[in-house]
Amino acid sequence: MDSSDTKLIDALFTVIAEQGWRGVTPVRLAALSGIPASELVRRFPSRLDLLRLHADWVAAQVSAGTVPGQGGTPRDRVFDVLMRGVDALLPHRAGMLRLMSDMRRDGVLAGALFPILQRSMGRMLDAAELDSTGLQGRLRAAGLVGVWLMTLRAWEKDDTVDMGPTMAALDRALDRAEQTARSLRLEPGDLTPPAMEA
Numbered sequence: 001m002d003s004s005d006t007k008l009i010d011a012l013f014t015v016i017a018e019q020g021w022r023g024v025t026p027v028r029l030a031a032l033s034g035i036p037a038s039e040l041v042r043r044f045p046s047r048l049d050l051l052r053l054h055a056d057w058v059a060a061q062v063s064a065g066t067v068p069g070q071g072g073t074p075r076d077r078v079f080d081v082l083m084r085g086v087d088a089l090l091p092h093r094a095g096m097l098r099l100m101s102d103m104r105r106d107g108v109l110a111g112a113l114f115p116i117l118q119r120s121m122g123r124m125l126d127a128a129e130l131d132s133t134g135l136q137g138r139l140r141a142a143g144l145v146g147v148w149l150m151t152l153r154a155w156e157k158d159d160t161v162d163m164g165p166t167m168a169a170l171d172r173a174l175d176r177a178e179q180t181a182r183s184l185r186l187e188p189g190d191l192t193p194p195a196m197e198a
Contacts, residue, residue, distance in 0.1 A: 008033045008040075009057055012050050013095025021102040021109060024050070048112055054092075055116050059123035061088040066127045075174055077128035082148060082170055085124060086155055086163065097156055117145045124148075143180070147173040 011032035015024050024047050026037035033040075044050050062084045070077060089096050103110045121144035125132040132141055147170070154169030 004033070004035060005053060005057070008035060008050070009054050009092070012054065013092035013099075015095075016098050016102075017094035021047070021099055021106070048116065051113065052116055052119075055120040058085055058088045059120055059127070061085075062124060062127050068129075070129070074128065074130055075178070078124070078130070078144070078147075079170060079174060081124045081127045082144075082151060083163075083167065085148070086151065086166060089155075100152065100156060114145065117148065118142055121145050121148060143177055147177050150176075 008029065011029045012024065014032055015028045019028065026040045029035070029040055029050075030037040044053070062081050065084055066081065070080075072080075103113060118138070118141045121141040122132040122137065124144060125137065125140055130140065131137050150173040151166060151170040155163070155166040158165045
């Protein structure tokens, strides 16, 4: 991802913070990013394509900080990559909070975001060295979307430096995911801490 894409993502969340999701237009993005509106329309026919770009950017940030063969339990690795995903949202916090607020009022937007989030969670699973392929992989990713959204709800209200409330919410969400692992078709122990493993 080049610097122009980074500028575009910065512009996107500046516009969302100030104007909301419905206020995102090629003209406003062009004014802030320096990318011609005609190029933006060509590259991103839908505003959702911009959110896909951002999701890819977040996943790339997480992947860049991942050490192959990092060890630890699967649950620990999932916790780590999701918290690094939260860290990647910090530069655009105001825009993210406005987007989350808009999503709660716009069922169409919420529904359209689910496939984007599921694809992004697949990449998080890859970073955590868990299989994201096939039916089980898709079910894992879908389950992780719920974990991610629960975590973001806590992050929305978390103004602490160490993000303790967000980490606690993520831990609880992973507990819940582990309890419903059978319905998510997770392999035994995928999200289970060592003390709870059979």
